Amino acid sequence: MIGFATPAGNAPAVLPEALVTPQGIVAVVEIPVGHELPELPRLAVVLDRCSDPGNAGTVIRTADAAGADAVVLGAGSVDVWSGKCVRASAGSVFHLPLSTTRATVDGQQLRGGIRRCG
Numbered sequence: 001m002i003g004f005a006t007p008a009g010n011a012p013a014v015l016p017e018a019l020v021t022p023q024g025i026v027a028v029v030e031i032p033v034g035h036e037l038p039e040l041p042r043l044a045v046v047l048d049r050c051s052d053p054g055n056a057g058t059v060i061r062t063a064d065a066a067g068a069d070a071v072v073l074g075a076g077s078v079d080v081w082s083g084k085c086v087r088a089s090a091g092s093v094f095h096l097p098l099s100t101t102r103a104t105v106d107g108q109q110l111r112g113g114i115r116r117c118g
Helices: 053-065 083-089 107-117
Strands: 044-047 070-073 098-100
Touching (some): 053 070, 053 083
Parallel strands (some): 044 070
16 A cells, blocks of 8 residues: 655545556655745746646646746646646656646636736
8 A cells, every 4th residue: 555645734645546566665745835936937837627637747747847937726627746646747746836726717817917927
């Protein structure tokens, strides 16, 4: 059985089905809470209703490689701390400021905000 990190104060979740052939490497870490997003990021990635944890992790990893300052996940997006998402991100979830919101992303409002920031 494989244990996986959960927010501080909660017992680790046991995920026996998480890996079919584990790598033999285990880490116990605290999930970062309260990431402060930059006030005016040069590059921010916004995911809305991304329901596949592998895709979300890949986008987070790619955002990190591209030099993004933050990743924002809108309503309906996966839990970035799920095992599959963390593995797909190759650790980028611990490097980039992440923000999740229960609101859906309004494309018109987002474009207007981007235009105002230049």
